[in-house]
Amino acid sequence: MPAAPPEWSDLRVFLAIARARSLGGAGRRLGQSQPTMGRRLRALEEAVGAKLFQRSSSGFSLTDEGEIMLRHAEVMEAEALALARELTGRDGSLEGVLRLTCSDWFGRIMLAPVIAEFQRLSPAVVVELLTDARIYSLARREADLVIRIASFDEPEVIARRLVTIGYGLYAKPGCWLPVAGDGAGCPLVVMDTGFGAMPDVAWLTRTFPKAHIAARSNNRDVQAQLCALGVGLAVLPIPLGDATAGIEKVELVSDPPSRDNWLGFHRDLRQLPRLRAFVDLLVARLSSR
Amino acid sequence: MPAAPPEWSDLRVFLAIARARSLGGAGRRLGQSQPTMGRRLRALEEAVGAKLFQRSSSGFSLTDEGEIMLRHAEVMEAEALALARELTGRDGSLEGVLRLTCSDWFGRIMLAPVIAEFQRLSPAVVVELLTDARIYSLARREADLVIRIASFDEPEVIARRLVTIGYGLYAKPGCWLPVAGDGAGCPLVVMDTGFGAMPDVAWLTRTFPKAHIAARSNNRDVQAQLCALGVGLAVLPIPLGDATAGIEKVELVSDPPSRDNWLGFHRDLRQLPRLRAFVDLLVARLSSR
DNA sequence: CATTACTCATTCATTTTTGAATGGATGCCT
DNA sequence: AGGCATCCATTCAAAAATGAATGAGTAATG
Numbered sequence: 001m002p003a004a005p006p007e008w009s010d011l012r013v014f015l016a017i018a019r020a021r022s023l024g025g026a027g028r029r030l031g032q033s034q035p036t037m038g039r040r041l042r043a044l045e046e047a048v049g050a051k052l053f054q055r056s057s058s059g060f061s062l063t064d065e066g067e068i069m070l071r072h073a074e075v076m077e078a079e080a081l082a083l084a085r086e087l088t089g090r091d092g093s094l095e096g097v098l099r100l101t102c103s104d105w106f107g108r109i110m111l112a113p114v115i116a117e118f119q120r121l122s123p124a125v126v127v128e129l130l131t132d133a134r135i136y137s138l139a140r141r142e143a144d145l146v147i148r149i150a151s152f153d154e155p156e157v158i159a160r161r162l163v164t165i166g167y168g169l170y171a172k173p174g175c176w177l178p179v180a181g182d183g184a185g186c187p188l189v190v191m192d193t194g195f196g197a198m199p200d201v202a203w204l205t206r207t208f209p210k211a212h213i214a215a216r217s218n219n220r221d222v223q224a225q226l227c228a229l230g231v232g233l234a235v236l237p238i239p240l241g242d243a244t245a246g247i248e249k250v251e252l253v254s255d256p257p258s259r260d261n262w263l264g265f266h267r268d269l270r271q272l273p274r275l276r277a278f279v280d281l282l283v284a285r286l287s288s289r
Numbered sequence: 290m291p292a293a294p295p296e297w298s299d300l301r302v303f304l305a306i307a308r309a310r311s312l313g314g315a316g317r318r319l320g321q322s323q324p325t326m327g328r329r330l331r332a333l334e335e336a337v338g339a340k341l342f343q344r345s346s347s348g349f350s351l352t353d354e355g356e357i358m359l360r361h362a363e364v365m366e367a368e369a370l371a372l373a374r375e376l377t378g379r380d381g382s383l384e385g386v387l388r389l390t391c392s393d394w395f396g397r398i399m400l401a402p403v404i405a406e407f408q409r410l411s412p413a414v415v416v417e418l419l420t421d422a423r424i425y426s427l428a429r430r431e432a433d434l435v436i437r438i439a440s441f442d443e444p445e446v447i448a449r450r451l452v453t454i455g456y457g458l459y460a461k462p463g464c465w466l467p468v469a470g471d472g473a474g475c476p477l478v479v480m481d482t483g484f485g486a487m488p489d490v491a492w493l494t495r496t497f498p499k500a501h502i503a504a505r506s507n508n509r510d511v512q513a514q515l516c517a518l519g520v521g522l523a524v525l526p527i528p529l530g531d532a533t534a535g536i537e538k539v540e541l542v543s544d545p546p547s548r549d550n551w552l553g554f555h556r557d558l559r560q561l562p563r564l565r566a567f568v569d570l571l572v573a574r575l576s577s578r
Numbered sequence: 579c580a581t582t583a584c585t586c587a588t589t590c591a592t593t594t595t596t597g598a599a600t601g602g603a604t605g606c607c608t
Numbered sequence: 609a610g611g612c613a614t615c616c617a618t619t620c621a622a623a624a625a626t627g628a629a630t631g632a633g634t635a636a637t638g
């Protein structure tokens with residue numbers, strides 16, 4: 001039962017398998033095939049002289065030796081990622097890919113004009129905008145720049161308040177005229193429950209305790225669309241509501257709470273010219289509003 | 290100038306090249322060929338989009354990017370080594386390879402009998418004894434067990450005093466009869482200068498200030514042999530001197546200082562049965578003397 | 579119970595990687 | 609200056625790794 005030094009690239013394969021809990025899934029993530037993953041894993045297990053996964057009908061699960069390997073492989077991966085970041089951080093040219101993530105409506109309404117302008121200013125930079133509910137990892141470089149409502153805890157992330165977004169209650173004109181403090185008979189379009197307690201939802205239920213929920217979505221664009229189609233009232237970011245045809249802001253004594261939007265990127269990329277240039281433009285165009 | 294995530298196995302190649310400062314040397318160390326090393330390095334440089342080495346006539350030297358990569362690759366290597374150690378440390382069987390290093394004479398005179406006995410007791414363990422002047426790294430697992438005169442500083446090494454070795458002055462019978470405090474006309478065989486100030490050399494020059502040095506060697510066995518061939522007097526470990534035919538210990542008012550020999554192994558291997566078994570036998574056979 | 583959508587293992591043709599051999603350049607020692 | 613060793617780049621045949629296809633097993637779904 002010898003424990004020969006494992007091939008480093010096989011450790012990456014191991015990591016992918018441990019995360020995907022399947023050979024096919026790991027292969028997809030690594031851009032390789034399922035048979036290859038199986039063979040590399042077998043080779044790795046033979047090299048270290050121990051089974052790393054328990055093959056059960058419900059996928060692969062780590063053995064004790066696999067747990068040990070996972071811990072160390074994760075440290076190695078963190079180091080490899082730090083290396084990649086530090087090297088791209090040194091790239092002095094205004095070219096390459098810049099990957100951003102934010103919420104759907106924010107990307108469409110707020111970011112798209114800035115991206116278009118940036119594209120004219122720096123044609124060699126390819127901006128890649130991903131709108132997705134899941135949180136992208138700056139450490140893993142799943143994204144270079146994240147814009148979101150919550151601030152950032154991680155010390156390695158440079159965060160900055162970008163813009164405060166006001167929220168308002170929107171309705172299809174002539175449909176309902178809700179009364180603050182009541183709201184009986186008013187249908188509401190609200191955030192998906194998966195998102196937990198959002199301030200605007202709390203404000204809604206407090207302001208219109210007798211209203212009922214007509215639809216939910218995790219997508220603000222969808223909410224706005226539903227509102228325009230007459231499904232119900234919706235609390236929307238004001239830039240989105242104003243940009244949506246067919247709905248109007250309902251003026252009330254109190255508006256929903258506004259929210260700060262933050263941007264964040266990894267320390268190691270703070271010298272990256274294309275990132276700096278984009279952030280500068282972003283701040284110039286959005287902070288003033 | 291994109292900085293794609295580098296292939297992990299290429300990072301190992303990079304490390305070897307950075308250390309050997311040549312493609313051929315790196316290939317030898319990794320058990321691969323020189324063209325392969327060149328191609329892998331080229332692929333790595335293309336992947337990260339930066340030259341990693343400055344090719345000069347006097348070998349490869351690291352660029353700034355190379356220095357960055359070296360730092361991170363070394364962290365990854367340390368982690369891979371820790372992984373390998375932790376996995377072998379879990380190997381519960383009394384089989385496999387056990388790699389030891391010590392000084393030449395100590396291996397021949399002191400260890401060989403113990404190894405022979407251990408081989409009879411545990412035939413499935415292959416003991417590998419390397420006698421070499423250079424210091425083997427326990428962290429890199431160049432050796433599982435080190436025996437040497439100096440103790441160990443590293444916190445991850447488990448050290449233990451094994452045996453105290455007395456030293457004596459040896460001579461070919463009838464050749465010289467040195468007088469303590471003088472020693473005029475007496476030729477000496479001493480340790481190589483590369484080893485710096487050794488206590489027995491200091492003792493020699495203090496006891497026989499007028500003696501002259503006839504030969505040097507970094508190898509105690511060679512010193513004993515030279516002494517037996519009549520080249521000169523030598524301070525030798527008593528077990529070695531007594532075991533060498535043709536020389537006798539010269540009795541003096543004061544003997545050279547004796548020295549403690551220490552053994553050390555890595556924490557991660559402390560549960561390794563074959564190591565425990567060998568250390569136990571070693572202590573039983575040598576500590577009593 | 580059949581269907582569908584997953585798994586993973588095996589096979590085999592193809593692609594990629596590898597190393598021995600060779601040539602040329604450079605430094606070192608006699 | 610000649611001889612010798614060592615370095616790297618290139619070539620090309622052999623070896624190794626790969627992926628599409630296939631089969632078989634399992635769990636969820638209708």
